[in-house]
Amino acid sequence: MLEPLFAKLGTVMKLSDADRKALEGLSTHVRRVEALRDITAEGDRPEHVHLVLEGWAARYKVTPTGARQITAFLIPGDFCDLHITVLAEMDHSIAALTSATVAQLVPDRIAELSHTHPHLVTGLWWATLVDEAVLRSWIVNLGRRSALQRLAHLICELHLRMAHVGLAEHDVFRLPLTQEQLADALGLTPVHTNRTLQALRARELLAWHGRDMEILDIARLRQVAGFDANYLHTAPLREARLGPVPR
Amino acid sequence: MLEPLFAKLGTVMKLSDADRKALEGLSTHVRRVEALRDITAEGDRPEHVHLVLEGWAARYKVTPTGARQITAFLIPGDFCDLHITVLAEMDHSIAALTSATVAQLVPDRIAELSHTHPHLVTGLWWATLVDEAVLRSWIVNLGRRSALQRLAHLICELHLRMAHVGLAEHDVFRLPLTQEQLADALGLTPVHTNRTLQALRARELLAWHGRDMEILDIARLRQVAGFDANYLHTAPLREARLGPVPR
DNA sequence: CGTACGGTTGAATTGGTTCAATCGGGGTGG
DNA sequence: CCACCCCGATTGAACCAATTCAACCGTACG
Numbered sequence: 434m435l436e437p438l439f440a441k442l443g444t445v446m447k448l449s450d451a452d453r454k455a456l457e458g459l460s461t462h463v464r465r466v467e468a469l470r471d472i473t474a475e476g477d478r479p480e481h482v483h484l485v486l487e488g489w490a491a492r493y494k495v496t497p498t499g500a501r502q503i504t505a506f507l508i509p510g511d512f513c514d515l516h517i518t519v520l521a522e523m524d525h526s527i528a529a530l531t532s533a534t535v536a537q538l539v540p541d542r543i544a545e546l547s548h549t550h551p552h553l554v555t556g557l558w559w560a561t562l563v564d565e566a567v568l569r570s571w572i573v574n575l576g577r578r579s580a581l582q583r584l585a586h587l588i589c590e591l592h593l594r595m596a597h598v599g600l601a602e603h604d605v606f607r608l609p610l611t612q613e614q615l616a617d618a619l620g621l622t623p624v625h626t627n628r629t630l631q632a633l634r635a636r637e638l639l640a641w642h643g644r645d646m647e648i649l650d651i652a653r654l655r656q657v658a659g660f661d662a663n664y665l666h667t668a669p670l671r672e673a674r675l676g677p678v679p680r
Numbered sequence: 681m682l683e684p685l686f687a688k689l690g691t692v693m694k695l696s697d698a699d700r701k702a703l704e705g706l707s708t709h710v711r712r713v714e715a716l717r718d719i720t721a722e723g724d725r726p727e728h729v730h731l732v733l734e735g736w737a738a739r740y741k742v743t744p745t746g747a748r749q750i751t752a753f754l755i756p757g758d759f760c761d762l763h764i765t766v767l768a769e770m771d772h773s774i775a776a777l778t779s780a781t782v783a784q785l786v787p788d789r790i791a792e793l794s795h796t797h798p799h800l801v802t803g804l805w806w807a808t809l810v811d812e813a814v815l816r817s818w819i820v821n822l823g824r825r826s827a828l829q830r831l832a833h834l835i836c837e838l839h840l841r842m843a844h845v846g847l848a849e850h851d852v853f854r855l856p857l858t859q860e861q862l863a864d865a866l867g868l869t870p871v872h873t874n875r876t877l878q879a880l881r882a883r884e885l886l887a888w889h890g891r892d893m894e895i896l897d898i899a900r901l902r903q904v905a906g907f908d909a910n911y912l913h914t915a916p917l918r919e920a921r922l923g924p925v926p927r
Numbered sequence: 928c929g930t931a932c933g934g935t936t937g938a939a940t941t942g943g944t945t946c947a948a949t950c951g952g953g954g955t956g957g
Numbered sequence: 958c959c960a961c962c963c964c965g966a967t968t969g970a971a972c973c974a975a976t977t978c979a980a981c982c983g984t985a986c987g
Binding site: 475476492494496497498500501502504505516518519520522524525555558559561562563564565566568569570571572573575576577578617618619620659661663664666 | 722723739741743744745747748749751752763765766767769771772802805806808809810811812813815816817818819820822823824825864865866867906908910911913
């Protein structure tokens with residue numbers, strides 16, 4: 434049932450069939466997480482690396498004054514905490530936004546595989562580095578775009594990422610977020626997020642029925658967002674030149 | 681002359697003497713860059729990985745509407761573009777902010793060393809992952825903090841990072857930025873950055889003489905910033921998982 | 928059938944922007 | 958040695974995007 438996801442993931446990470454199988458073989462334990470439960474919390478020292486199989490999750494931090502900021506949305510195929518292989522302590526929390534299933538991978542077994550399946554290592558680096566590029570793009574979004582552009586940009590990104598893992602059909606994809614969660618990602622208030630959504634609807638750029646986001650005019654949406662997909666790095670990879678994942 | 685930097689860098693990355701020497705040995709070519717010149721530009725496919733030896737640099741992106749956003753400050757000891765080992769094309773630009781010297785490393789030679797010096801690989805992962813943690817922290821800063829808190833937070837971070845590489849003495853460090861550059865990092869206008877700096881001075885939290893930033897009351901500065909240094913991950917790495925590496 | 932939660936609306940307020948002018952110091956050419 | 962110039966820092970005042978607070982709507986759910 435998860436094979437389609439791994440097939441897509443293999444394509445996204447440019448893995449051979451053998452490497453994809455190896456990755457799939459790592460995901461022995463599957464954990465169900467209820468909506469709004471933490472998968473890992475700031476300060477934890479998790480034993481496992483998690484990979485989202487179904488549902489949505491988000492990285493977030495809470496400031497001492499109690500404000501929440503989401504720093505990443507995690508959709509099927511995204512790793513939650515690959516970094517714990519090196520950085521023991523979580524510097525942020527990860528929560529399921531919908532009920533979700535995540536695969537649990539044992540860090541040591543990843544390290545072992547990295548010797549027999551070096552391309553898999555490239556894939557893991559790729560995933561980490563694309564995450565980093567997405568973070569940079571969010572910084573630009575928060576720092577230099579208006580609410581309207583900001584929301585448009587986020588939706589362009591989520592649309593493309595959902596499409597990459599085969600979860601968007603035509604220009605429709607499931608966006609199971611509340612406006613408050615969207616606001617926490619955009620650095621806005623829920624009220625203003627609501628008004629901004631209305632503005633995008635009024636311009637007939639998108640429609641949002643229930644949980645399904647429909648993009649009505651992707652070209653114009655990308656234009657108002659100033660969206661350039663280069664940061665998602667979907668072009669072919671270079672060969673790994675950085676050696677195995679550390680144990 | 682650069683040995684003190686590499687010594688510090690080795691400490692920061694928790695490298696053995698041998699690994700540090702190996703890293704130092706990679707840095708054969710040194711490139712001087714004038715202030716305000718790009719080290720690499722968005723869209724480039726650089727041949728080398730760069731490591732800042734002296735001076736300051738910054739990652740930045742420019743939106744289609746012409747606004748600039750700085751996404752990271754790079755100080756001595758920081759890698760500019762380790763990611764090009766996997767992601768061929770730059771999704772952002774890097775400019776020298778002062779005249780600077782950078783070491784050029786050949787990706788293939790890093791890969792070779794990774795077999796003989798596996799801990800060095802851990803160090804590179806560490807550097808990459810801490811960069812990522814810093815990006816997350818910037819997102820929180822931009823999304824959920826006021827101008828005053830935001831500026832205070834950035835200064836707390838830069839102070840600590842400068843101290844880690846031995847470039848801060850007694851709460852004083854060189855901060856060779858214009859207010860405009862600071863504004864581009866904070867997602868503010870230069871005018872408001874100026875007023876915000878004045879507010880911090882008025883509260884006697886800091887003083888800025890010429891290029892030297894002096895922190896007058898670090899405890900209070902961190903308190904207004906809501907600064908928690910955990911994201912810089914200076915605690916020891918997971919040695920437990922760094923056991924002998926199979927061949 | 929009530930209640931709770933997410934979405935929506937309105938009106939007042941504010942943090943930050945914008946535009947435009949002035950200040951000040953370090954470097955340059957006469 | 959001085960006058961000029963340029964760039965970055967600074968100030969003021971008008972303006973605006975987004976926030977705040979509060980009320981209200983709709984619907985899914987026990």
